[in-house]
Amino acid sequence: MTSTQRLAYLKGHGTENDFVIVPDPDGRLDLPRAAVARICDRRAGLGGDGVLRVVRSAAHPEAQDQADEAEWFMDYRNGDGSIAEMCGNGVRVFARYLLHAGLVEAGDLAIATRAGVRRVHVAKTGDVTVSMGRAELFEESVVVTVGGRSWPARNVSMGNPHAVVFVEDLAHAGDLLAVPPFSPASVYPDGVNIEFVADRGPHHVAMRVHERGSGETRSCGTGACAVAVATARRDGPAPAETGTPAIYTVDVLGGSLSITELPDGTVEMTGPAEIVAEGTFEPAWLTAALA
Ligand SMILES: N[C@@H](CCC[C@H](N)C(=O)O)C(=O)O
Numbered sequence: 001m002t003s004t005q006r007l008a009y010l011k012g013h014g015t016e017n018d019f020v021i022v023p024d025p026d027g028r029l030d031l032p033r034a035a036v037a038r039i040c041d042r043r044a045g046l047g048g049d050g051v052l053r054v055v056r057s058a059a060h061p062e063a064q065d066q067a068d069e070a071e072w073f074m075d076y077r078n079g080d081g082s083i084a085e086m087c088g089n090g091v092r093v094f095a096r097y098l099l100h101a102g103l104v105e106a107g108d109l110a111i112a113t114r115a116g117v118r119r120v121h122v123a124k125t126g127d128v129t130v131s132m133g134r135a136e137l138f139e140e141s142v143v144v145t146v147g148g149r150s151w152p153a154r155n156v157s158m159g160n161p162h163a164v165v166f167v168e169d170l171a172h173a174g175d176l177l178a179v180p181p182f183s184p185a186s187v188y189p190d191g192v193n194i195e196f197v198a199d200r201g202p203h204h205v206a207m208r209v210h211e212r213g214s215g216e217t218r219s220c221g222t223g224a225c226a227v228a229v230a231t232a233r234r235d236g237p238a239p240a241e242t243g244t245p246a247i248y249t250v251d252v253l254g255g256s257l258s259i260t261e262l263p264d265g266t267v268e269m270t271g272p273a274e275i276v277a278e279g280t281f282e283p284a285w286l287t288a289a290l291a
Contacts (some may be wrong), residue, residue, distance in 0.1 A: 002268035007286055010097060010278040011041075011046065013213035014089035015271055016254025020048040020099050026060035030290070033081030040079040045289075049214045050087060051077045056223040057112040061169075071097060073112040076105075078213025086115035086159035086163040092128040094275035095120040099106050100275050108114045115159025122273075129270040132158060135229040135261070144194055145182040146173065153194070158267070159177075161192045161212070162226035166234070170208055174232070177208055177216040195223045197231065205231055206251040218254035225267045226260035228266070239263045266273020 007029070008044035010021040018038050022029065040048045053075035057063035063073035074094045076087045091111055093139050098104040098111075099122050106124050121129045136156040144163050145151075149172075153163040158269060163183050167173055173196035183192045191212040197205050207227050209220040233239070239246050239261050246261040257271040 006283060008278065008280050009046065009093045010100075010275055011048070012093040012097060012273065012275045013254070013268060014092045014273040015088035015220065015252050015257060017050075017217050017219040017221065018048050019052045019090055019093055020046050020051050021052045021054060021093070021275075023054045023101070025054065025056050025059070025098075027055045027135040029053070030078070032079075032290065035289045036077045036081035037079065040081075048091060049079050049202075049211070049217045050084075052087075052090050052097070053077070054094065054097065056259065059256070060190050063112040067118050070110035070112035072103065078211065079215070080213045082213040083114070084160050084213060085114055085158070086132075086222055087171075088130065088132055088158070088225060088269055089219055089273070090124075090221070091118050091120060091130050091269070093275075095122040095128055095130070095166075096273040096275055098101075098122075099124070113159075120209060126272075127162040127270050128273045129268055130160065130186070130221075130268045132269055133223050135225060135266045135267055136200055137229065137233060142184065142187050143247060154257070155187060156226035156230055156231075158222035158225050158279075160210075160222055161190065162223055163192050163194045164227055164230040165196050166231075167196050167198055170196060170206055170214055173208060177210045191228075192246065192284055193220060193223050195220070197227050197229050200249075200251060203235075203247060204249045205250075208253065219252035221257065222269070224257045225259050225269055227262055229267060240267075 040188040057067035057073040119131045136157040144153045151165040153165045156162045232246040258269045
């Protein structure tokens with residue numbers, strides 16, 4: 001990247017989980033951790049909870065084995081520049097971008113991610129649905145500690161790690177989310193996303209989340225799926241046993257997501273995904289950020 005080249009970006013969000021989208025179809029851009037953190041900085045950069053780099057699967061070493069199924073790879077980074085396996089809101093926004101840019105037709109498409117291929121349904125307008133794969137629920141007990149208080153948590157993987165904590169009142173956790181909650185490194189050696197959940201009604205919960213690598217965000221798609229599945233298991237037998245889908249509404253600070261666990265064990269998420277702006281990086285700024 002030289003200072004004379006103009007690199008395009010877009011800004012998008014899904015339930016206010018916001019991302020800087022960087023189209024890099026041929027995988028030419030070296031995007032070091034510090035550069036991502038600079039781009040996501042809400043004062044000195046563009047601001048975002050993370051970056052979605054858009055690369056052809058065939059052009060990315062981590063996605064070449066998915067290239068036959070999915071033309072595009074979502075290279076997701078957290079706001080601090082760290083790499084995560086999966087981002088549920090990100091993959092909906094990624095699909096919205098592909099359609100916006102004319103790189104795919106409306107309808108069903110496959111997107112390569114570090115957690116494997118995800119199937120997405122995107123129409124010209126409206127919500128985007130993604131099949132998020134199977135949730136993995138672990139039996140071992142986990143304790144989450146914030147500001148001197150501890151709660152038992154459910155350990156759930158959606159391709160990335162989650163600790164789901166049920167609380168009476170979200171206010172109990174909300175004020176504490178500015179500081180990173182503590183969770184055992186023995187269970188989560190690579191860190192964890194922590195969701196605090198309170199009931200709102202039948203099959204309806206609200207959550208707040210502290211994301212690994214981004215801090216408190218206004219929504220987390222994988223977190224909402226982890227929450228829905230942990231709540232469904234608390235509320236009754238698995239859809240695999242009953243043959244009936246479990247459908248939950250999960251309210252987040254930035255809106256609402258609909259999550260369905262199907263009898264085959266896969267989890268579908270439906271929610272909004274919007275592109276809000278596009279532009280180019282100032283070359284001198286970008287050159288310094290990438291240095
Ligand atoms: N906001 C995302 C999750 C992003 C990754 C997460 N912070 C991690 O490190 O695992 C979502 O919508 O799922």
